[in-house]
Amino acid sequence: MGYFWLAIAIVSEVTATLFLPACKGFTRVWPSLACATSYGLSFYFLSLVLNSVPVGVTYAIWSGAGIVLVGILGAYFYKQIPDVPAMIGMGLIIAGVAVMNLFSKTISH
Template identity: 60%
Template sequence: MHYLYLALAIVSEVIATSLMPLTQGFTRLWPSLAVAVGYGVAFYCLSLTLKILPIGVIYAIWSGAGIALIAVVGTVFFKQSLDTPALIGIGLIVAGVLVLNLFSKTLPH
């Protein structure tokens, strides 16, 4: 169940971050409220995950997965492009998340 909460935290954070440009500097009410709710859900789900799993590893997974997903959202929905160094850096972040999940003894499998 803790991995479901982590997944919900990641998805909620990505949705909230993706909606941030629509707030126009938090001058538009409904997008601003959606961002606040998204981050609220993200942090609540993250707090539930942290009842069981260690904060350092979970935060690394949460932020790493969020970075990779936001890069995809930026490319697909906002037509932003990433240069080679950005792609390599994001690839290294994803590789780090995979190493944590597949090989770390810190996380229950």
């Protein structure tokens, strides 16, 4: 169940981050409420993950997936296209998470 909660935490965190530009420094009420609510949900579900997945592994997957998804969705929604070094970096993040999940004895499946 931990990885299910982790997926929800990641989606919530990415949603919140994508709302940040619309908040305009938290001067716009509805985007600010959506952002704060999404971050709150993300941390709540992240806390549930920690009942079954080690904190280091959880944070690596949560932050890595968030970086990659925000990069992809930022390109789509905000036309902020990553350059080649940014894409290589995101590829390395994906590779790092994959290595952890495939080979680490720290992760309990």
